[in-house]
Amino acid sequence: MKVLVLHGINLNMFGKRDPKQYGTVTLDQINDQLGVLGKELGVAVENFQTNFEGALCERIHQAHHDKVDAVLINAGAWTHYSYGIRDALSILTCPIVEVHMSNIHAREAFRHHSVLADIVQGQVAGFGVDSYLLGLRTAVNHARAQKG
Numbered sequence: 268m269k270v271l272v273l274h275g276i277n278l279n280m281f282g283k284r285d286p287k288q289y290g291t292v293t294l295d296q297i298n299d300q301l302g303v304l305g306k307e308l309g310v311a312v313e314n315f316q317t318n319f320e321g322a323l324c325e326r327i328h329q330a331h332h333d334k335v336d337a338v339l340i341n342a343g344a345w346t347h348y349s350y351g352i353r354d355a356l357s358i359l360t361c362p363i364v365e366v367h368m369s370n371i372h373a374r375e376a377f378r379h380h381s382v383l384a385d386i387v388q389g390q391v392a393g394f395g396v397d398s399y400l401l402g403l404r405t406a407v408n409h410a411r412a413q414k415g
Contacts, residue, residue, distance in 0.1 A: 268309070268336045270406055272301055272399070274316035275323060275343035275352075281368070289368045290395050297399055301339075304400055308407050310336070320351060327355040336414070337406035338363045339399065346371070346381045353382045362409035366402040367392035 274294060277284065282293035298314045305312035315326050323345070330338060338361060345352050346365070356363055363386065370393030371378040384390060388409055391398045 268407070268410060269311045269313065269333070270305065270337045270339060270403065270410070271326075271330050271335045272298070272312060272314045272403075273323060273326065273338060273340040273342070274314065275341060275345045276318050276320070277343050278341060279316050279318065292396050297396055300396060301399055301403055304403055308404070310407055312403070320345060320349060324351055324355040327352070327359065331358050335359075335361055337361050337410040339366060339402045339406050340364070340383070340387075341366045341368070341399070342383065346383055347378060348382060350382060353386060356383060357386050362406050362413060363387045364402040364406045364409075365390040365392075366398045368395050368398055369393060 279294050281289055281297065282291055294316060301312050301314065317323050338359060340363060342349065342352055365381060365383050365387045372392065381390065389405065391402045391405065394401065
């Protein structure tokens with residue numbers, strides 16, 4: 268089983284950007300923790316980060332061709348306005364779980380809305396790195412249930 272983890276715009280700056288909201292963990296450390304959990308769950312985890320919206324859409328298209336079993340996505344600020352990413356994700360037939368390090372519902376009003384929300388399996392937000400780990404567990408559980 269293969270899970271694709273998509274990290275969107277500015278997430279390469281974890282550990283440097285606004286530690287009050289995001290903590291001091293780096294993206295590499297998050298990816299390492301996802302890899303360890305993936306091994307425990309018996310799944311391959313592939314990570315992809317970009318600051319270019321088109322590149323993220325291209326990677327989602329590739330995920331469709333590769334028939335990945337589940338997708339975990341933190342689209343960053345694109346969560347709130349990128350219909351292009353939303354439309355690309357809607358092509359997928361596998362479970363998609365949206366994650367956020369911070370609680371987007373307790374922040375600025377523009378962050379309260381996710382254009383991805385109606386096409387994802389669910390959302391995990393506000394638990395820092397644990398949002399990713401809970402999201403991975405959830406994505407794997409739903410992918411296994413989908414396969415029967």
